[in-house]
Amino acid sequence: MKRVSAVGIFSLVIGFAFLYIPILILIAFSFNVSRIVTIWDGFSFKWYQSLWYNDQLLKAGWVSLKVATCVSTLAVILGTLAALALTRFGRFKGRTLFSGLIKAPLIMPEVITGLSILILFVSFKQLVHWPENRGVLTITIAHTTLAMAYVTAVVQARLADFDNTLLEAALDLGVRPFKAFFLITLPLIAPALASGWLLAFAISLDDLVIASFVSGPGTSTLPMVIFSSVKLGVTPQINALATLIVVFVSLGVTLSCWLFFRKSKDTLPSESS
């Protein structure tokens, strides 16, 4: 094994400290007794308790969960179809363009995505009187466009190392192509679908910018409520909520990584066994 130099360790520590100390401080202060966020006054769970009685936050949390669930499910379906088209249909005309377009939301600033979708909804309303008013539905649609790009990337990576002779073997054994997709392809890319779903869920749950553009009166997602309450002055209640979100999101990401890597290790042919 290569020896790690002192400089290497030092820069690693600095790097991680820069990334994680703010989050650790935030978590620590969620257990603070004092109302003032910056002064430590003793340990307590009281902010977690008061969080439970904050109806506004809970309602926003419920909206966020609803949206995130719909978004991730839709994004997985659409993203998988797109990934299949990109990997399975050979080099059709316009493939590169399609591939670029579908991944554009990954690098597009969210402000632009949000604004353009808002304009779309407004002009749709003028033209066909739909959507009537903006809310859960519009947020879901907007988030799906973003999340779908991520799901496509994840599923496409998985399909790229898919061994197509497996499909041929299935056809050879008497299965029609459509059925072969459900019997062979789907079970083998399931880990990618699961991690794509979790990723989409996390993206939707996180998003503030796009949601702010396309939501209507009376519908606020959790990040929107947090952001607006920060403007009025932060209480450790927000820290508590943020801590819960951090825990939730990191569990989700860990789970999705674990699913993705465990399965891809399994399917690699190991000659040594």
Added chain:
Amino acid sequence: MASKSPKRNLKMEPWQDPKAKPYIRLENVSKEFDGVVAMSNLSLSIYQGEFFSILGGSGCGKTTLLRMLAGFEAPTSGKIFIDGMDMSHIPPYERPVNMMFQSYALFPHMTVEQNVAFGLKQEKLSRKEIKERLENGLELVQMSGYKKRMPHQLSGGQRQRVALARSLVKQPKLLLLDEPLASLDKKLKERTQLELVTIQERVGITFIMVSHDQEESMTMSTRLGVMEEGQIRQVGTPHEIYEFPNSRFVADFIGSINLFEGIVVEDTPDSTLVQSEDLSHVLRVSHSATVPPGAQVTVGVRPEKIKISRTPILAKEDLAENMAQGIVHDIEYLGDVSIYHVDLRNGKRILATMPNLVRLTEQPVTWDDKVYLYWQSENGIILTT
């Protein structure tokens, strides 16, 4: 060469019988990929119960041929018949044909048992019959003890057996094998060769195997076809292909051979005389085909047919019908035999194989020895193309 050839029970040789109907027939089959010709006007007949090998280098079109038989590719023109039915445009899932893939293509998310039963479940068979065929199939390949294993828990040889069982339980009319032994080590390969032949005879299914390994296809096949550039150059039993190649390509592709370019000087009733620039003597070849004097031909002699000696032998002996003189340049010691690389006076190199009959530290013939090479006239092959 092909020393481990298993004893075959196939007594009849259907290809010899003019009344026998071929079981698999390709008629003027051509295949193009985006304008590139992969196969041109190929015709081939294979009989029921045969173990037929298609042998050729990479890119010769052998895999394309196999994929057309399986139904993954449709011929651009021509027809493919299997058991009298036109299969040219029937999709793979409706053909009575199964294939064993080079990578084995076992489904990684299914156990051995589920893999083997996969094809049976598609046939709407009764649960009892599926179970019965599954058991028999696994027993045939001696994998009954591994039912619950996943493919990644098996060794290469075991995976190969499962793949074989998976295609055999479907009881196809034709089983295709794509380089079935390519990823096995030498010892395992030899054992598997014998097992495959035994299994093939037991189940009586027609096998078509694609291979680039000539030793493997000569050992296992009833007949083989040598392919080059999308065409079959020669079809015959391993013995025919080795001893009576019909072209320079086939002679050179199967085993090794010494080739002498020359011109026919005389065509007597029992032999043909060829003058080659490489040799001072006239080459005498027992009569096999009528070649008019003056024709440009190639004479081939297999290395093991050439005797090597440090002393000249009497001209009266049969052996002395063909003779050459040279200096040993190199010796390849292979254990059972040694291959001598002998340089003739004009620089032409000839290979001669001699069995190592005696355990000696010192070889009877060694480097830089001046040696005489002899072979009988019936061991020469006249090749016109």
